[in-house]
Amino acid sequence: MNDPILIDFLLAAGLVLLAGFSLRVVDLFTGVVTFIIFGLIMSVAWVRLQAPDLALAEAAIGSGITGALFLGAIRRLEESTPGSTTRPEYYSPVQRELYVVGVAGMSLALYLLGSALVPPLLEGPAGLAEPVSEAVGTAGARNPVTAIILNMRGYDTMLELVVLLLAWSGVCVLQGDLGRTNILPATGELAVLGAFVRFLRHPGILMAGYLIWVGGDEPGGAFQAGAMLGGVGALGLMAGGPTRPLYSGPGVRPVLIAGVAAFLLAGLSSIGTGGMFLEYRGEHAKALLLVIEIFSTLSIGLVLTLLFAACTFAPDPGRGAPARGGHS
Amino acid sequence: MILSGEPFMVILLLLPLAAAILDLLLPKRAATAVLFLAALVLPPAAAGLGAAVLKTGAISYQLGGWETPLGIRLYADGLSTLMLLLTSVIGSAISIYAVSYFAEGSNPAERQRIDMFQPVWLIGWTGLNGLFLSGDIFNLYVCLEILTLTSICLIAVAGTHASIRAALRYLPIAIAGSLFYLLGVAVLYGASGTLDLELLAGRITHETHFLIAFALMVTGLLIKAALFPAHYWLPPAHANAPAPVSALLSGLVVTAAFYILLRIASGLFAPVETPGWAGLLGILGAISVLWGGLQALRQDRLKMVVAYSTVSQVGYGFLLFPLTLAGSAAAGYAWNGAVYFALAHAVAKAAAFLAVGALMHQIGHDRLQEMTGAAWRSPFILMAFALASLSLMGLPPSAGFVAKWMLLKSALLSGHWGYGMVIVGGGILAMAYLFRVLEIAMRAPPEGWSRLPLPKGLAFPAMVLAVTAVLLGVFSDLPLRLLQVGPVVADWGRVAP
Amino acid sequence: MTTAGLYLATGLAVFVLGAVGLFWHSNLIRRALALNFMATGVFLFLVALGRRSTIPFADPVPHALVLTGIVVAVSTTALLLVLICRFHETAENKSADATEDEKGRTETAGDRE
Numbered sequence: 001m002n003d004p005i006l007i008d009f010l011l012a013a014g015l016v017l018l019a020g021f022s023l024r025v026v027d028l029f030t031g032v033v034t035f036i037i038f039g040l041i042m043s044v045a046w047v048r049l050q051a052p053d054l055a056l057a058e059a060a061i062g063s064g065i066t067g068a069l070f071l072g073a074i075r076r077l078e079e080s081t082p083g084s085t086t087r088p089e090y091y092s093p094v095q096r097e098l099y100v101v102g103v104a105g106m107s108l109a110l111y112l113l114g115s116a117l118v119p120p121l122l123e124g125p126a127g128l129a130e131p132v133s134e135a136v137g138t139a140g141a142r143n144p145v146t147a148i149i150l151n152m153r154g155y156d157t158m159l160e161l162v163v164l165l166l167a168w169s170g171v172c173v174l175q176g177d178l179g180r181t182n183i184l185p186a187t188g189e190l191a192v193l194g195a196f197v198r199f200l201r202h203p204g205i206l207m208a209g210y211l212i213w214v215g216g217d218e219p220g221g222a223f224q225a226g227a228m229l230g231g232v233g234a235l236g237l238m239a240g241g242p243t244r245p246l247y248s249g250p251g252v253r254p255v256l257i258a259g260v261a262a263f264l265l266a267g268l269s270s271i272g273t274g275g276m277f278l279e280y281r282g283e284h285a286k287a288l289l290l291v292i293e294i295f296s297t298l299s300i301g302l303v304l305t306l307l308f309a310a311c312t313f314a315p316d317p318g319r320g321a322p323a324r325g326g327h328s
Numbered sequence: 329m330i331l332s333g334e335p336f337m338v339i340l341l342l343l344p345l346a347a348a349i350l351d352l353l354l355p356k357r358a359a360t361a362v363l364f365l366a367a368l369v370l371p372p373a374a375a376g377l378g379a380a381v382l383k384t385g386a387i388s389y390q391l392g393g394w395e396t397p398l399g400i401r402l403y404a405d406g407l408s409t410l411m412l413l414l415t416s417v418i419g420s421a422i423s424i425y426a427v428s429y430f431a432e433g434s435n436p437a438e439r440q441r442i443d444m445f446q447p448v449w450l451i452g453w454t455g456l457n458g459l460f461l462s463g464d465i466f467n468l469y470v471c472l473e474i475l476t477l478t479s480i481c482l483i484a485v486a487g488t489h490a491s492i493r494a495a496l497r498y499l500p501i502a503i504a505g506s507l508f509y510l511l512g513v514a515v516l517y518g519a520s521g522t523l524d525l526e527l528l529a530g531r532i533t534h535e536t537h538f539l540i541a542f543a544l545m546v547t548g549l550l551i552k553a554a555l556f557p558a559h560y561w562l563p564p565a566h567a568n569a570p571a572p573v574s575a576l577l578s579g580l581v582v583t584a585a586f587y588i589l590l591r592i593a594s595g596l597f598a599p600v601e602t603p604g605w606a607g608l609l610g611i612l613g614a615i616s617v618l619w620g621g622l623q624a625l626r627q628d629r630l631k632m633v634v635a636y637s638t639v640s641q642v643g644y645g646f647l648l649f650p651l652t653l654a655g656s657a658a659a660g661y662a663w664n665g666a667v668y669f670a671l672a673h674a675v676a677k678a679a680a681f682l683a684v685g686a687l688m689h690q691i692g693h694d695r696l697q698e699m700t701g702a703a704w705r706s707p708f709i710l711m712a713f714a715l716a717s718l719s720l721m722g723l724p725p726s727a728g729f730v731a732k733w734m735l736l737k738s739a740l741l742s743g744h745w746g747y748g749m750v751i752v753g754g755g756i757l758a759m760a761y762l763f764r765v766l767e768i769a770m771r772a773p774p775e776g777w778s779r780l781p782l783p784k785g786l787a788f789p790a791m792v793l794a795v796t797a798v799l800l801g802v803f804s805d806l807p808l809r810l811l812q813v814g815p816v817v818a819d820w821g822r823v824a825p
Numbered sequence: 826m827t828t829a830g831l832y833l834a835t836g837l838a839v840f841v842l843g844a845v846g847l848f849w850h851s852n853l854i855r856r857a858l859a860l861n862f863m864a865t866g867v868f869l870f871l872v873a874l875g876r877r878s879t880i881p882f883a884d885p886v887p888h889a890l891v892l893t894g895i896v897v898a899v900s901t902t903a904l905l906l907v908l909i910c911r912f913h914e915t916a917e918n919k920s921a922d923a924t925e926d927e928k929g930r931t932e933t934a935g936d937r938e
Contacts, residue, residue, distance in 0.1 A: 004828045012835040015869075019839050019862045023846040028854050035858055042865060049832060049872050050883035054891055062895050066861060066902055073906040074854065080914045089852045102849065110841045113540070117515060118833045120537045122877055125521040127884035129875070131398055148889035152398045155391045159458065159470045160893045162345070162451055166477040167900035169451070173444045173484045174492070174911045176437055223892055257349045264346060277338055279393035300896075307903035314914060466890055473897050480904060489915045496908050500856050503901050504847055507863045510894070511840060514867060517887070518874040 011045045028085040032070040039063020052219035053145045056211075060227035065304050068234055072312030080314065140285025142217040149221065150289045154278045158263035161296060164303045168256060171310040204232035208301070212293045216286065222259075222296040229301025234308040252302070259299030262292045333380030333387040337402050339373045340412060340457045348450035356443065360427055363446050366453070367420040374409070374416040378810055381409045386814045388463065388526075396463075396524040403463030403525065405814025407667065410807055411460040411587055414671055417796065418579050418678045419453050421789040425682055426572040428785025429689070438487065445485050445570075452478035452576065459584050465513050466523045468588055469506060472552065475581050476502045482573040483565055494564040501551055501561055509548030515541040529595050539600040545592060546609075552585035555646060556616040559639045563623075566635040571685020574631065578638040579678030583670050586645050590667070593649065606649040613646025614750040621757030625764065630687075630694040633761055634680050637720060640754060641673045644735065647747050651738045658742035665734030667811055672727035672800060676719035679793035683713040686786035696765065701773025703766070706780050708787050710769050715794035717762040719801070722755045727800035832873035840866025853909045857902060864898045 015038060022034035039062050046055035074085050095102075132144050132152070139147035149157050208225040215221030266288055267278040280288050347366040351359040381387060386405035390396070404412070426449065430442045455474030462468045476499070483495045517523055519538065520531040532538050554562040562582075566574045593601065620640025627633045644666070651662035686709045687702065688694050703710040719728035732751055739748040800807065843862030850856055868891040875884030 004831045008828055008831055012831055015835055016838045016842065019842045023842065023850065023855060023859055023862070028852070031855065031858060035861065038862075038865075042869070045832065045835075045869065046872070048828070049876050051872050051875075051888050051891075053888055054868075054872065054895075057892055057895050061899050062865065066899050069899070069903050069906055070854070070858070073910055076910050077854070077913060080910070084913070085854065089850060089855065091851075095849065102845070106841060106845045110838055113841070114834050114837050116536050116540055117837065118830055120535065121515065121518040121833065121874065122827065122830055124518045124874070124877065127517070127521050127875055128397055128886045129882055129884040132885055133882075135394070135398055144885035145888045145892070148885055149892060151392060152394050153400055153889055153893075155400050156467055156470055156890075156893055159455075159467070159474060160896050162454065163470070163473055163477060163897050163900045166448065166451060166474065166481060167904050169444055169448045170477060170481040170484065170904045171907050173441050173448070173481050174907050176440050223896060253352050257352055260345070261349055264342065264349070268342070271338065276390055276393040277342070278391055281393075304899070307899070311903060311906045311910070314910065466893075470893065470897070473901065477901065477904060480908070484908075489912075492908060492912050492915060496853065496905075496912050499901070499905050499908060500847065500853075500860060503860050503905070504844065504863065507840075507860070507867055508844075511867045511870065514871040514874065514887075517871070518877075523886075 007044075008048060011041060011048065014041050015045065026086070026088050028074055029071075032067060032074060035070065036063050036067035039067065053143075053221065053224070056219055056224040057227065060224055060231065061304075065227060065230055065234070065308065068308055069311045072308060076312060076314055138281050138285070140280065140282075140289045141215075143215060143219065143221070145219075146215050146221045146289075149223075150292060151278075151280065151285065154263065154267075154292075157296075158260060158267075158278075161259040161263065161299060164300060165256060165260060168303050168306055171307065175310065175315040204228060208232075208297060212290070212297055215293065216289065222293040223300060225293075225297040226300025227304060229297065230304025230308065233301060233305025237305065237309050237312070252306075255298050255302045257299070259292075259296035262295035266292055333377050333384065333404060334389050336373050336377035336380065337387065337389050337404055337461055340370065340377065340416075341402070341454070341461060343369060343373070344450050344453040344457060348447045348454060351447040351450055359446055363423050363427070363450065366450065367423040370453075371413075371416040371420055374412045377404060378409045378413055381406060381813050382810060397522040397527055400467050401463035401524055401526070402461045404461060406810045406812060407587070407590065407814060408460045409813075410667070410671065410810055411583070412457060414583070414674055415453070415456045415460065415580055418575070418674060418793065419456075421678065421682065421793050422572045422576055423449070425575075425685075425786055425789040428783060429570065429572055429685060431785075441485055441487050445482065445572075448478055448481045448485075449572075449576070452482070452581075456580055456584055460587065463525045464523050465516065465525060465528070465592075469510050469513060472506055472509065472585070472588070475584060476506060476552075479565070479577055479581055482576065483569040485573060486568060486570050488568065490564075491568040494561075494568040498561040498565045501558070505548040505551030505558075507548070508544050508551075512541045512543075512545035512548065515544065525591065525595060532596055532599055534599045538597070542592075542597045542600050542605075546589065549585050549589045550612075553582055553589065553645075554639060554642055555612050556619055556639070556643065557612075559616060559620070559642075562639055563632055563635040566638060566681075567629065567631040571681055571688065574635070574685070575678040575681035578635065578681060579674040582638065582642060583674045586642070586670055590648075594652075594663075601649070601653070603650070603653055606653050609646050610650035610747065613643040613649075614747065616640065616643025616646070617750055617754035618643075618757065621754055621761065624761040625757065627761075628696050630684050630696055630699070630765060631681075633696070633765060634677070634684060637680075637758065637761065638673075638677060640757065641669075641677070641720065644669050644673075644732075644751070644754065647735060647739070647751070650747065651735070651742060651744060658738045661734045661738035661741065664808055664811060665731050665736075665738055668727065668734065668804065668808070669731035671807065672719050672731045672797060675793055675800065676716045676726070676728060676797040679716035679790050679797055680713060680720065682786070682790035682793060683709050683716060686783055686790055687713070689783050689786055690780045696768055699765075699768050700771040701769070701777055703769040704773045705777055706782075708782055709790065710766075712787065712791040712794040714766060715791075715798055717766065719797040721758045721762055723759075725801045726798045727804070728797070730801045730804045827877070829873050829876045832876070833870055836866045836868070836870030836873055838866070839863075839869060842866070853912075854906075857905050857909070860905070861898060861902060864894065868894055 018038040022031045025031045043055040043059045078085050136144050136147045139151040141147040208228040211220040211225035270279040347362045350362045389402040391400045455471050459471035480495045480499050483491050551558040566577050617640050620636050624633045624636035648662050648666035652659040690706055719726035722728040722732040736751050840863050843859045846859035847856050871887040875887040
């Protein structure tokens with residue numbers, strides 16, 4: 001079990017080669033597509049490392065949503081500055097001269113780093129697998145990853161939802177309230193996509209619900225489910241139309257903060273009943289975790305959708321956009 | 329009833345977060361009331377925690393009731409409490425200042441952008457308090473990322489192309505810094521099986537992989553703290569942000585990165601620190617001090633002068649590393665001096681940026697050559713700037729003087745004459761670039777000058793911070809006593825070879 | 826060689842590739858890609874640690890940390906991409922814009938001297 005089999009070597013080689021190619025290729029579109037393929041191969045690697053939760057998250061967020069963000073941004077850049085994503089990059093004469101030296105230096109650094117880190121770490125002490133599996137019974141979720149994410153290290157997860165909220169805030173600062181972004185009307189092939197999305201929407205939401213529910217015991221949970229919603233939302237935006245009411249409606253902010261607020265309220269209620277912040281155990285823990293997960297999923301789904309929109313659609317000039325130029 | 333510190337820790341952590349959420353939901357006026365409420369409650373809460381820490385020693389709080397290593401621990405000792413107090417004082421001043429600063433702006437697009445300041449700043453406040461309270465190296469990573477994104481959002485609030493450009497120069501390198509730090513965290517977890525600062529402290533030895541973890545984490549943090557040669561992102565970012573944001577970035581965000589460095593260098597990595605390492609950090613610090621000072625002298629915009637001054641002042645803190653290895657008496661002075669320097673710089677620099685912002689509000693620009701006579705036209709604000717300068721130059725009786733004095737004493741006691749000269753030289757450079765500003769301001773004003781109307785909401789917070797910077801020099805006993813609570817540096821100096 | 830060792834080394838390789846790419850390239854989108862590779866490298870390294878031979882089954886703590894890391898990474902990437910787009914869109918004239926990356930780079934280099 002512990003010896004690598006052929007597929008491991010193939011995966012490892014594939015990952016390194018794809019990463020190198022993605023960064024070297026002139027055309028950025030090709031680079032991004034390579035990045036997405038890299039992500040899909042990563043998913044397989046996660047499975048090989050017995051991390052099915054991550055395989056789901058990588059496919060959905062690491063490769064899926066992130067890839068979509070890149071593709072959206074490239075399209076938008078190409079619109080504002082034609083040719084900017086296909087032009088060969090500028091390298092200084094020094095860089096051209098030192099290319100071989102650079103590659104050699106990188107390989108040497110990698111060799112030194114690897115030989116200094118890998119052997120001692122392979123002998124390193126056991127992680128927290130055993131204490132976690134002993135404690136997981138009282139944590140309200142049988143899937144240890146979910147138990148850690150929502151309970152043992154729930155505080156980290158709350159702050160992580162804050163990070164998502166910040167990304168949205170940054171977008172608001174940079175290009176105004178997303179509610180005012182131009183959304184393309186569905187025409188031509190996009191209309192077909194619209195029909196496809198309408199077809200997918202309900203199963204997508206159902207699937208998200210299933211991922212939350214099953215996440216307590218098996219791989220899945222709020223992040224994967226949120227990514228699912230984000231994916232449906234992103235497709236909907238590309239197709240125009242169907243998700244518009246949610247997108248610009250007054251309900252946006254309450255949904256965005258729902259996840260953080262759920263954590264905060266659950267934490268405060270546990271203080272109220274004499275525990276520590278975010279302390280919940282035993283019988284009602286499962287129900288509480290489920291509530292937190294549902295709200296977090298909604299927040300994550302909405303933020304990811306809005307982030308996709310932010311990368312893809314330039315704001316309506318003159319509305320919601322910062323002033324042009326100006327060097328004060 | 330014994331005063332317990334835990335409730336204060338929870339308040340410091342959750343109040344700004346709850347306020348941020350409310351701020352996003354409530355209409356403008358109510359949102360501002362929430363901000364004021366936070367600014368009113370957080371300083372007493374930090375003071376309460378300080379009193380508790382002085383009385384009972386360092387405090388731990390197990391989040392979720394999970395014992396480490398399973399759960400995340402909040403931790404407050406003297407150092408973190410001082411940082412929390414610093415954050416609450418500067419934070420309150422910035423909050424009040426920002427409400428006046430951002431009061432104008434009728435264009436709806438501009439309004440929309442500016443209205444995001446309050447919730448984002450409150451989230452940033454959460455990140456700062458969370459960082460200073462954190463006892464977990466992964467949680468510190470999340471807090472660092474909150475601060476990175478907060479900085480970007482707030483720089484962009486300026487809404488200019490220059491601010492976007494500055495943010496874009498900062499963000500990639502900042503993310504890379506976080507990832508270097510995170511790789512260090514991964515190595516530590518693999519080598520010790522825990523993420524908790526206290527548990528880690530006993531498990532780190534002098535082996536090579538710990539040294540590499542240290543190097544990775546330090547690299548990441550040096551970028552965030554803007555030490556030479558990773559300083560280049562700082563001046564444009566801090567100079568192109570709106571004034572309250574500059575104060576926040578130069579006063580608190582840079583200090584937060586330095587704080588993590590202090591935490592891990594003193595608490596965790598003492599076994600791997602060799603004179604070579606410490607010397608490298610010390611030399612980079614010395615170059616920062618001199619380079620930042622020289623650059624500040626060459627700038628023709630006031631905000632750039634103050635921003636380059638940050639590069640220079642950040643360097644002083646790093647002199648701590650060679651000086652602590654020099655023996656326990658010198659180590660004690662170096663530790664106290666470096667931390668006090670961070671405090672003094674944060675308060676004085678925030679005051680300076682707020683004063684510059686107020687001045688720009690009055691005269692509409694920050695071009696140095698056109699500021700002749702500013703001291704006569706706007707005496708109150710220039711007074712605040714001069715008081716802040718006093719501390720930045722390290723003249724008595726300011727906090728900057730006390731800090732530099734301790735650092736200098738440490739350098740001389742341990743025979744590090746070179747570093748002593750850097751400390752003095754940096755002070756002379758600071759005098760040069762700050763007196764240059766004050767001299768221009770003191771020149772005879774142009775014909776037909778008149779007093780400019782005083783923007784009170786801007787001038788008073790700046791003045792309060794400037795006076796605080798001086799008072800911290802006069803009353804330095806209590807903060808220095810608080811600093812002794814917790815793992816004291818004497819041990820750090822002794823453990824290292 | 827064990828499976829964990831192979832993936833630890835792969836994680837480091839991807840991290841180093843990303844880090845070098847970040848400093849080598851001046852194109853902003855490519856640098857954003859490089860950052861994502863750096864992040865993935867760290868994640869792979871972290872999870873491989875949970876699969877070492879001293880442990881009977883996979884350690885779930887790195888999985889949870891990486892899940893957090895993935896969400897942080899997508900947030901920062903989105904913000905970075907929007908910044909890049911706004912940077913180009915708010916530039917005063919488009920012809921100067923074409924060399925903006927290079928200009929930014931020379932300025933940075935000049936600053937470092």
